[in-house]
Amino acid sequence: MSIEMARSTGVAAIDDRREQVGWYFYDWANSAFSTTVVTVFLGPYLTAVTRRAADADGFVYPLGIPVAAGAFFPYMVSLSVLLQVLFLPILGAIADYTHLKKHLLGVFAYVGAIATMLLYFLDGGNYLFGGMLFLIANLSFGASIVFYNAFLPEIASPDRRDAVSSQGWALGYLGGGLLLVANLLLFQNAESFGVSSDHAVRISITSAGMWWAIFTIIPLLALRRRDPIKRIPPGEHYVTIGFKQLWDTLRKARHYPQTLLSLGAYLLYNDGIQTVIALASQFGAEELRLEQSTLISAILMVQFVAFIGALAFGRIAGWLGATRAILVSLVIWTSVIVAAYGWVQPDSPTQFYILAAAIAIVLGGSQAISRSLFSQMIPPGQESEYFSLYEVSERGTSWLGPLVFGLALQFTGSYRVAILLLLIFFIAGIALLLRVDARRAILEAGNVPPAKV
Structure with a gap:
């Protein structure tokens, strides 16, 4: 079906350049989180905040559990990955039975972006506040990527898919790199801008959340809703069908x-x-x-x-x-x-x-x-x-x-x-x-x- 015919009939087309470009921009949007927040700034900063809250032996006690201050951020990364392992397959199955894939992409993108922006208020020794916000942001980041990737077969034909995937990935590196340059300039010249180095870190982390939120608008406007190929059976609920479909997929994967x-x-x-x-x-x-x-x-x-x-x-x-x-x-x-x-x-x-x-x-x-x-x-x-x-x-x-x-x-x-x-x-x-x-x-x-x- 041609793009013009698809648009005239209301059917979402494959290889619509406008939709593909909109899809690319989610890579541009979310890469700021992985580069500025995860790769560069949050680990050292959250560790410093945790050390300020630690006792004489260098331990903090979230939920009464003794944790070395230097290990708190890695543990938060591990916990966020564990939660993704538990929840992402269920969310994926639910999305395949509904026309809500774009909506779920938007929901998790903005939950993650808002949690990232709230890290601006991470200061003093409030390490648990920072850890919980990062947990929410990283879990939401992973969930949004699932829905983002799932659009690829719908917007690109088999012969165009490698090029479309590569262009999205490339734009992500460019977007993440540009914001990181700006944030490193702020951090290295913090005194010239009249802010402390800690304040420059918080501004940089918050800017990544703002970048994520602002540029997510582009894919949400460009991506088109598609009706699901599968319909939910009578008597089932979206959550229960998510668990059942996950089990069914694992069982059938051997085929x-x-x-x-x-x-x-x-x-x-x-x-x-x-x-x-x-x-x-x-x-x-x-x-x-x-x-x-x-x-x-x-x-x-x-x-x-x-x-x-x-x-x-x-x-x-x-x-x-x-x-x-x-x-x-x-x-x-x-x-x-x-x-x-x-x-x-x-x-x-x-x-x-x-x-x-x-x-x-x-x-x-x-x-x-x-x-x-x-x-x-x-x-x-x-x-x-x-x-x-x-x-x-x-x-x-x-x-x-x-x-x-x-x-x-x-x-x-x-x-x-x-x-x-x-x-x-x-x-x-x-x-x-x-x-x-x-x-x-x-x-x-x-x-x-x-x-x-």
């Missing part, structure tokens, strides 16, 4: 072995990717003895180079197919790990920048193409549900890479050995991905494969 194999490959190599992202700064500071200013500038560079890399891998997927494009990115990832182990030297910012640029080139591309490939393998009408499993599975295994890194560091005392062991995740991911018959997986799900997969 899609290639989809499960692809998901398994993604969980392995993405765990390696997430571990590198989380620990690169620590590796740079502790092993390479780099200044904090070098690490911050490298983070900023990654944001903008990743914008170019995500767009480039959208093109590469168009030439080679999504599976080969992902394999190319994973080969580069393994090369980066080997270089970090044996090539980059201490006190060498130039080498670290080269390594960071190589990571940035494949960072967005490997994740964006993985998302679009998985979207092809989802049975029609179950987009939100399968993407909730995608999100939950990713978060449910994201502790494995840091655990391997931490154990290797503890037993060998070497950051280089610890980072080298992350090759396990990339090599295992490549091995599984090579066994995936993507075209067969797409056909098994009842979808039409693109010309190149």
